[in-house]
Amino acid sequence: MTDIDWSIEAYNYELPPELIAQNPVIPRDISRLMVVESLTHRHCIFRDVVDLLLPGDLLILNNTRVIPARLYGKKISGAQVEILLLKPISNDTWLALVKPGKRFITGAKIEFEPNSSSTCDYKLQATVLANDRETGGRILQFDLPQEVSLLDLLPKFGHVPFPPYVTDSQALSEQYQTVYSRVAGAIAAPTAGLHFTDELLEKLEKKNIEQAFITLHVGIGTFRPVEVEDITTHNIHSEWIEVSSTTVEKINQTKAKGGRIIAVGTTVVRAIEGASLANENHGNDKSLIKPFCGDTNIFIYPGYKWRVVEGLITNFHLPRSSLLMLVSAMIGRKRLLNLYEEAISQKYRFYSFGDAMLIMPSARVSN
DSSP states (O other): OOGGGGBGGGGOOOOOGGGBOOSOOSSGGGSEEEEEOSSOEEEEEGGGHHHHSOTTOEEEEEOEEEOOOEEEEEETTOOEEEEEEEEESSSSEEEEEEESGGGOOTTOEEEEOOOTTOOOOOOEEEEEEEEOTTTSOEEEEEEOOTTOOHHHHHHHHOBOOOOTTOOSOOOOGGGGSOTTOOEEEESSOOGGGGGOOHHHHHHHHHTTOEEEEEEEOOOGGGTOOOOSSBGGGOOOOOEEEEEOHHHHHHHHHHHHTTOOEEEESHHHHHHHHHHHHHHHHTTOOTTSOOOEEEEEOOOOOTTOOOSSOOEEEEEOOOTTOHHHHHHHHHHOHHHHHHHHHHHHHTTOOBSTTSOEEEEOGGGSOOO
């Protein structure tokens, strides 16, 4: 470790705009896969993961589902507005990013339009209750029918939000969901999981490569760049996670039998390592992970002491992002940026709809 590993400028790189993937490949599992091993790396396609992993390994996946979190509407004055729901505070009250922000003063009322795929006579309205200093967003209270939640109405009024760098896409909303998405609540997909098909998961299972699930509802921290010069002073947004007793049992059984723990995506890393850290802070056995449900604001960067996760499947991440720092903690910043440089020269596709990287446990830096 050197001081440069904690400098924000050390996580910058230049990406040609044409390498930002605007559409997913079809089928999902023919995307390219850079396989990173102890001293070498090689180029494969994603479905090769069946041959790269071993019987007894455990894949942990995030079963969150992206909600139709983008709403369009207008104020009483007629001004057009757009909001992005971030997280619920109660059944009818949500934290949201708003556009244009200056128009959303406390007490302002908004009426939302149904999306084009639905017919709805109900008029969905909301009132601005307060500003939120941490996110720059607003607290909105929705006027809802009795015993109806906003999540119930979102399919009629909302739109699944693609990331801000996906500006020219023909992708369907369902292509921005993993095939195993179950628990609604995210505003962005856990994109490493987008490469899996039902058939690929079945082949992995037949090879005795186990699967377990956590839930982490991806929030705004996914897109927010780190803006402090010294990354160790960065405060990452918290996200809600659930690591069930079933998943914990599979992790402990895998480790006991000598299998390897492979996280599918940085969200899984944050959930598993966050749950382990929370248990340590409560004085539990440090050698075992325990079930956990709650918020985590764990920030993983070079120098991090790994607790549970040994390998990682991940996409290629934005410069200066906390996700780039997390992957750097696994294989080293310098090596990761060298791999990114080669991925660019080899015309890999970057970001949410892009290609993937498999970091084998042998490549993980020692604690």
